[in-house]
Amino acid sequence: MPELPEVETVRRGLEPVMTGARMILAEVRRPDLRWPFPDRMAERLTGRRVERLRRRAKYLLVDLDSGETLLVHLGMSGRMLVSRDDDAGDSQDLGVYVHPHGAADRHDHVVLHLDNGCRVTFNDPRRFGAMDLLPTVGEADHKLLAAIGPEPLGNGFHSAYLAEALAGRGSTIKAALLDQKIVAGLGNIYVCEALYRAGISPKRKAGRIGRDRLESLTTAIRDTLSDAIAAGGSSLRDYRQADGELGYFQHAFRVYDREGKPCARETCSGTVARFVQSGRSSFYCPQCQR
DNA sequence: ACTCGGTCCTGAAGGC
DNA sequence: TGCCTTCAGGACCGAG
Numbered sequence: 001m002p003e004l005p006e007v008e009t010v011r012r013g014l015e016p017v018m019t020g021a022r023m024i025l026a027e028v029r030r031p032d033l034r035w036p037f038p039d040r041m042a043e044r045l046t047g048r049r050v051e052r053l054r055r056r057a058k059y060l061l062v063d064l065d066s067g068e069t070l071l072v073h074l075g076m077s078g079r080m081l082v083s084r085d086d087d088a089g090d091s092q093d094l095g096v097y098v099h100p101h102g103a104a105d106r107h108d109h110v111v112l113h114l115d116n117g118c119r120v121t122f123n124d125p126r127r128f129g130a131m132d133l134l135p136t137v138g139e140a141d142h143k144l145l146a147a148i149g150p151e152p153l154g155n156g157f158h159s160a161y162l163a164e165a166l167a168g169r170g171s172t173i174k175a176a177l178l179d180q181k182i183v184a185g186l187g188n189i190y191v192c193e194a195l196y197r198a199g200i201s202p203k204r205k206a207g208r209i210g211r212d213r214l215e216s217l218t219t220a221i222r223d224t225l226s227d228a229i230a231a232g233g234s235s236l237r238d239y240r241q242a243d244g245e246l247g248y249f250q251h252a253f254r255v256y257d258r259e260g261k262p263c264a265r266e267t268c269s270g271t272v273a274r275f276v277q278s279g280r281s282s283f284y285c286p287q288c289q290r
Numbered sequence: 291a292c293t294c295g296g297t298c299c300t301g302a303a304g305g306c
Numbered sequence: 307t308g309c310c311t312t313c314a315g316g317a318c319c320g321a322g
Contacts, residue, residue, distance in 0.1 A: 279295070
């Protein structure tokens, strides 16, 4: 499922395709995803030029020349597919691999036709995704963005911040890190991976972690995400990168989905365990995560 | 103020 | 083989 590294991978994949391009037609094939699309979304997109692609947490932000920003959330099965509208076939100038024409899929919900001959399709079978249009100025005040915590790869995320944010918290560290208000962009997979790297049990109470261990945790979170971005994002189950190729970070998971397998630490004889925590699977090594 | 569980959705996977 | 059940997940929302 798309977490911060996957969304960042999609952003980087779309950047050379969409930046500076004008949308000559926006096809909106259903009225909603998780929520209704904003009023007249197709009309507000059609004719607009893309000025910039940004990311905030797991949201993709497409700045338009109309002063509006298209906000996109991929939910858990959302994908952005790039293909050619024309038969030019060659897309070397874009710096990304572009699909050959694919058959229309019933889950192709929004299709953006660009004036550079490319077509960007938002496909989302489970429809947990979302789209909205908001004013670019003051975008951070948008309902979906206002309460989100610091970017984990940014300067505002460090152990002192985390110590303050977690102080007095009775919930587990697993639940706390999944909370977007505390830190942006983490989902189930990368929380499992980061806690494993930091040697912290997902069962530990968030407010009961010492300062030195929080330092390890912030480092582990940053490293986990950086590694994933470098690997091009994960391709868990039905997830594909923006360029349509399956990612490969899933092969690098150290605990996620590895129940019953030996702990990846050379010096540890533990076995990866799985248990359900607030309705989600937690994978961890009981031996070296305390 | 915080925490927890329900909910949305579809396709993959497992059981009989 | 085929049908049925279960599970996966993000994040909002309401209940406690």
